[in-house]
Amino acid sequence: MVEQKSKSEAVRVVVRCRPLNSKERSEDRSTSLKIDQTTQQISLPGGSQTDASLSRLFTFDSVFGPECGQGDLFHSTAEPIVDAVLKGFNGTIFTYGQTGAGKTFTMEGDSISGPDRGIVPRCFEQIFDSIMHSENQEFLVRVSFLELYNEELRDLLARNVKGKLQLREKSSGDVYIKGLHTFVVNSIEDISRVLQVGKKSRTVGKTLMNEDSSRSHSIFTLTVEGMTPKSDKDAGHIHVGTLNLVDLAGSERQSKSGTTGDRFKEATNINLSLSALGNVISALSDGRDGHVPYRESKLTRLLQSSLGGNTKTVMIATVGPADYNLEETLSTLRYASRAKNIQNKPKINEDPKDAVLRDYQEQIARLKAQLEEAKSGKPAASILGELPSHGVQSIEEIVEQEVRRRLQEQALQQELQQPMAAVNSAAGPRADASAQPGTAEAHRTPASQDQTESRIELSRRLAVLEKKLLRGQSATPAGPSAQPEQDIASLESQLSNQTYEATLRQLEEAQSARETEERQLHDKVMALREELKFKEDLITKLVPAGYRAKMMASLKWDEGQRRWVQQAPGSCLDAVAARRKARPLLSGLAGSLLQSSPSEMNALLTDMQPEPETIEHHQANLQQTQAALDAIFRIAQDNMSSQQIAAHHGWKPAAQFSSQALQLA
Numbered sequence: 001m002v003e004q005k006s007k008s009e010a011v012r013v014v015v016r017c018r019p020l021n022s023k024e025r026s027e028d029r030s031t032s033l034k035i036d037q038t039t040q041q042i043s044l045p046g047g048s049q050t051d052a053s054l055s056r057l058f059t060f061d062s063v064f065g066p067e068c069g070q071g072d073l074f075h076s077t078a079e080p081i082v083d084a085v086l087k088g089f090n091g092t093i094f095t096y097g098q099t100g101a102g103k104t105f106t107m108e109g110d111s112i113s114g115p116d117r118g119i120v121p122r123c124f125e126q127i128f129d130s131i132m133h134s135e136n137q138e139f140l141v142r143v144s145f146l147e148l149y150n151e152e153l154r155d156l157l158a159r160n161v162k163g164k165l166q167l168r169e170k171s172s173g174d175v176y177i178k179g180l181h182t183f184v185v186n187s188i189e190d191i192s193r194v195l196q197v198g199k200k201s202r203t204v205g206k207t208l209m210n211e212d213s214s215r216s217h218s219i220f221t222l223t224v225e226g227m228t229p230k231s232d233k234d235a236g237h238i239h240v241g242t243l244n245l246v247d248l249a250g251s252e253r254q255s256k257s258g259t260t261g262d263r264f265k266e267a268t269n270i271n272l273s274l275s276a277l278g279n280v281i282s283a284l285s286d287g288r289d290g291h292v293p294y295r296e297s298k299l300t301r302l303l304q305s306s307l308g309g310n311t312k313t314v315m316i317a318t319v320g321p322a323d324y325n326l327e328e329t330l331s332t333l334r335y336a337s338r339a340k341n342i343q344n345k346p347k348i349n350e351d352p353k354d355a356v357l358r359d360y361q362e363q364i365a366r367l368k369a370q371l372e373e374a375k376s377g378k379p380a381a382s383i384l385g386e387l388p389s390h391g392v393q394s395i396e397e398i399v400e401q402e403v404r405r406r407l408q409e410q411a412l413q414q415e416l417q418q419p420m421a422a423v424n425s426a427a428g429p430r431a432d433a434s435a436q437p438g439t440a441e442a443h444r445t446p447a448s449q450d451q452t453e454s455r456i457e458l459s460r461r462l463a464v465l466e467k468k469l470l471r472g473q474s475a476t477p478a479g480p481s482a483q484p485e486q487d488i489a490s491l492e493s494q495l496s497n498q499t500y501e502a503t504l505r506q507l508e509e510a511q512s513a514r515e516t517e518e519r520q521l522h523d524k525v526m527a528l529r530e531e532l533k534f535k536e537d538l539i540t541k542l543v544p545a546g547y548r549a550k551m552m553a554s555l556k557w558d559e560g561q562r563r564w565v566q567q568a569p570g571s572c573l574d575a576v577a578a579r580r581k582a583r584p585l586l587s588g589l590a591g592s593l594l595q596s597s598p599s600e601m602n603a604l605l606t607d608m609q610p611e612p613e614t615i616e617h618h619q620a621n622l623q624q625t626q627a628a629l630d631a632i633f634r635i636a637q638d639n640m641s642s643q644q645i646a647a648h649h650g651w652k653p654a655a656q657f658s659s660q661a662l663q664l665a
């Protein structure tokens, strides 16, 4: 990668105050927050004008009041960042604020296309608009979407959203997420669809402060690779800009948001990660080159390059206007005010080694050359090699596999039909006009059919790859595959439409089968847990503690036999491991006890006394307890509690035979 000289620039911090919402209006909430757009200041009542630490007057890069529209906010905050990303800088736009203060409204807006659309859809528009109006440049746009929920990373575009992803670090120190899906998009419609799919999977929930509260932090990432073509003066360069659109979950007071259960756990995790973010901001803003605690949480790891790194960053702090939230507003403003002091060193990422665009272009050049060869009648043996994988997936690739499979099927069918055609032609001229002597069809040999198929396959691949690359309006149209032969083009589109729908159907079916499987597994786990709990209750209530400990100490797990064996006298087991592993045996013991009368129980306990005689004797004991284990399963299925069973047998709990058991010690 070409090293750029980079100068420091501060993180831009703006504040947006939303209007009073309908609930606040109906409760007649007052507001004393003052916003001055000429001085970019915001003030809260109270505080001290002389003591800066108690001041309630804050100055930011910009402040926006309740009347500020989504468009104005976008032009002033996000537009410059998107411009920079198109030139190869990294950019991050993130919202921070109390729950219900308007973070999601600011990022996404109320709709994807209306006047209240937020920063995210407007960024899409700006990116594709700029690409279309660029001159002689080629672009490749990829997206990913993830959420950080309860300190777990989830891929919002994966089939199994609940699968946990791992953070990894490159040797350069850059953080990345292993296995995160990335999709190539080539229109606003494409990218909006991806956003909608991801949004459906994002974790939201109702709290007293917000009907639709985001319970996770989310990051929508666009990677824009652009290529300036070679010229007499320039060798041509690839620049790669990454735009992170971050919607943080809201800071909240649990007493106010009324969270309990899952919501409470979420709130605790949200507040922990936001406080870790606060610690990073504090460490960076005090200007000293001390330790920055990025590793305190996954959120701070993810935002590492955006805060104190090589990214152009804007933070949008959102606040509510009502006085009953003044304390939270004050805390948001203090948090945001500290972030103003963070210095980043943005630089253009030029010619990185892992640019996908360069690879695509090399493939396109190779395919074009192969297509030329195929046209000139040379055998196209090399064309069916696999496309290199970049870890980038797209629906086109799924379609591509399907198209290839169908082409192979068609070729096979044609091959099977050939002997019949040969018989027909030997019998005389065919009625089918397309196969009249002298027509191309009649002269088509298996070899020329192969070549036609190769050409179709090459053209199709070329079209798939070229479709991924975007060009400005004034750029020259692509080579041969941009004007494919008519028959190939129509076959292509016909196959693509059919296979696209078929593939989608298959994906949906697979997804639903998987969900059923997951549900069944979950039910099974729950049933097993119940059973285990039942057995544990039995053991605790019926088997004396002293006896349990004694048994555990004298048994050993044999991995080869996969069962418990009486260990030779004198050897000793690790007490903790033994306790864990002895559970199945103790369950069996409890089962035996349940099946026996009190006198039989005592006999059984005596029998199982770990005396140093024959190992066979103890193995017989184990078999006996194993049989009893089966019995306990039956009892568990009948859903009887341990007390019910004891009552059924007329027993008193463990105390009755504890004296016998303790003799074993």
Ligand SMILES: Nc1ncnc2c1ncn2[C@@H]1O[C@H](COP(=O)(O)OP(=O)(O)OP(=O)(O)O)[C@@H](O)[C@H]1O
Binding pocket: 017, 018, 019, 021, 066, 097, 098, 099, 100, 101, 102, 103, 104, 105, 106, 110, 210, 212, 213, 214, 215, 248, 249, 250, 251, 318
């Ligand atoms: N500037 C605004 N103008 C009009 N309505 C707004 C504005 N900001 C927020 N709202 C409305 O307020 C409500 C709460 O906003 P939003 O969901 O964006 O809050 P949030 O900060 O993302 O909350 P959480 O952290 O709980 O997810 C929504 O109904 C939203 O439409």
